[in-house]
Amino acid sequence: MSRHSPDACEATASRAYRPSRPALYPDIADTSHASPNAIEFFRKFYTLKSSDSPNIVDCYDPNQTEYYDSTLGLTAGANRSSLVATLRAIEAQWAETAPNDRSYPLRILGDTIHGAIVHAVDTPGLFGAEIRELSTFDFVNGTTSRQIDAWDARGNSVTSTLTGDPVYPDLGLPGLAERAAAEMGVVVDLLNTALSTGNATAAASLFSYDAVLEDMTLRLRVEGRSAITSYLNRTVQSLPYGEGTAVTHVLGSAMGGGYE
Known part of the structure; x- marks a missing residue:
């Protein structure tokens, strides 16, 4: 598959949706x-990331940007300048050591106004082992102001090469x-109230x-409200x-999202 230098990342609420050029990664x-x-x-973000393009910095807000790895307790960018330096160094390294590896989304929830959650995969060459x-x-204003990554470090060799901050960061x-849609806030409140008080039946009723x-965390999948009720109980x-x-x-929006 050939590589190219895609355009800078931009997506705003007022911009009409137009399909971009074909992705470098499995579009699934x-x-x-x-x-x-x-x-x-x-699509633009992961195309830029997969193409080792320094233009990925344009996906981040020019005035307010924070990036954290919550698994490692790592601050990769507590401000715009430090994030730009980190991203450019990483992309330059990938261009040399992992030219054919990819990072791509598996599921996207939310929008660019109220926030979004993405389940994604990094193929092994990027960090030395597969990360999901x-x-x-x-x-x-349509660009990322804060990004938090969380992944399963158990048995992953990446933890031997990357270390976190001396003190666990506040994650911004x-x-x-809080910009989540009102509908998402209501659902999160109902779900967390039920779960945090141990009311599994009430929590399951929301499914x-x-x-x-x-x-x-447990690497399992539970299908159907009845099974979910039993599992939560x-x-x-x-x-x-x-x-x-x-x-x-x-x-997140009324369509989808989540909470930390």
Whole structure:
């Protein structure tokens, strides 16, 4: 597959959706709960990332940008200048050592106004081992103002080459604006209230009959409301999103999203 230098990343709420040039990666993302602007933004974002292009910095807000790896406790960019330097160094390295590797989305939820969550994969050459991450994106004027990556480090050799900050970062939460759609906020409040108080039945009632619950921590998939109810009743006291937990940030539109 040939490589090219794609245009700078841009996607705003006012810009009409137009399909971009063919992606460099498998175009298999589930976008059923994403807005057209989010689909276009992330197509450009992952095309730029996969093409080792320094133009990926244009996907980030010029005045307010933060990036954190929550698994490692790593701050890769607490401001625009440090993020630009980090991204350009990484892209230059990939151009030399991993010219045929890719990063691409598997599922996109939300939009470029209220925030989005992306399930994505980095092929092994980028970081030394395959990474499947959940990334949250906050936006300002159609560009990313805050990005958090979370991934399963168990048995992953990447942890032997990357280390976190001496003190675990605050993940940009202090002073972070809440821009999630009202509908998403209501659902998150209902779900977290039920889970945090150990009311598995109430939590399960928020799922549709044909819902699927994927627990990436335990690497399992539960299908259907009945099975989800049984699962939550057994596990709600010990789940990392269960009893005693609190919401720190909500992202997403009425179509889809989530919370931290």
